[in-house]
Amino acid sequence: MKKGRKNECAGRAGEETVTRRGFLRASLDACAAAACAAAAFGLCGFAPGDRQRAESSVFRNRAPKKLWRWSKEAYHYRKTGRNVTCLVCPNECTLRPGDRSICRNKVYLDGKLYTLAYGNPCAVHIDPMEKKPLFHFYPATRIFSIATAGCNLRCLNCQNWSISQSSPEETENYDLPPQEVVRAATAGGCLSVAYTYSEPTAFYEYMFDTARLARERGLKNVWVTNGYINETPLKELCKYIDAANIDLKSFEEGIYSRLNAGRLRPVLNTIETCREEGVWFEITNLVIPGWTDDLDMIARMCHWLCERGFEEYPLHFSRFFPMHRLTHLFPTPVETLREAGRIAGREGMKYVYLGNIPEAGAQDTVCPGCGAVVVKREGYVVTRYEITKEGTCRFCGEVIRGVWGSV
16 A cells, blocks of 8 residues: 655645746845855855755754654654654754654654654565675575665765655655565565665664564565664664675765765774674675775775675675766776775685676676685576585585575
C-alpha cells in the first residue's frame, strides 16, 4: 500500500489578474526579500562546503502538528532541560519543542523525541548481494532491500538525493512494518534483508527492530551505510547485523566537511567497532574528480587500513558519475581507478575491486596465495566460483576471508 505525495503546488481558482507594473514591483520586492533572507542565513557567496554547513542544521519549528501512524519514540536520546538531544549519530541534534533533526526524521513533540520513519519505506526492492556491493558475503544470493527518506549527511554527490534529502512526508511510501518486511523477504526467497539506499542510521529504530526480528526468523541483516553513527547505538545494532558496506568517503577531515557535511573520525571508529563486534564488512571509496582522487590521500587511506589489520577486508573503488550538486564534473577517468587499485595493492590490501566500469576482471576475486581467479563476476552475476565450503581457494588452499555459501 502506498501513501501519495501531497500536492503542495496546486493552483488556486479565481486569482486576480496582475498588471505589468504590479508584476515588476512585486518581482523587485521579492528579489530584495530573498537577498535579505539569504544574507541573514549566510547563503550568499559561500563555497559548496559552507553552503553544506549552513544547510546541515536543525530544522526549527518544522515538526508536524501531530504524529502519524509511522511514528515511534526514539531509542537513543536524552532530555536537556526543556530540549532533547538525539544520540544516534555524531550530529547529536539538540531540538526545541517543535523542531526537526538534520536527518529530517526525528521530531520533538509532546515532551519526547520521535522518529517519523518507522514502517514506511519509500524504496523496496529485491537485489543481488553484489549490488550492495558485498563480494565476500553469501555471493549470488538475493537480498530484500528497504530504505526510508532521510540522511544525516549532505553529500554533494549523492546519487539517491531525491529520497536522502527528503522527509518521510515528501516521499511516496509503502506501509511495511518490521514483521511485513520479514514476511516479504522470506516469500521472495531472500537470504538477507538490507537497510540501504538512503542512510539507515536515519531510520535507526525501524532498522533495529526489523533486524532483530529477521535474526529470530533465520534471515541475515546487511547494513549499507556512511558509518556516521555513535558508538553506543552502533554496538547495540551490531548484535543483529551480519555484514556491512561502509562508505569511507575520503581520508581528510576538510573534505568530509566540505563534501559531506560530516567528519572522518566517527567513520573510522565505526570500521574499528564493526571488527570488534564481529560484523563482516567491506569498504567503498567513491573516487570523485577534484575531490577524492588525490592519489597520495588514497595511499594514506590504504596505509591506515593495512596498518590496523584491515588488509583482508575488501576495498571497492567506485567510479563517480555526475550527480546532484556535482553535475558540472566529469566521470572519473578509468585510469584513475586503475591507479587507485594499484596503490591499494602496493600498500597491502588483498582484495581490491573497481566498480562502475565495464572492465573484465575488475570485479573478480583473486586468490592472494596462487593468483587464481576464485570468483569471476560479470556485472552482478557470478559466473565462476572456486571457493570451498571451508572458505579456501580450491587450487591452493589459501584462506579467502569472507562469509561464504554454496553458489
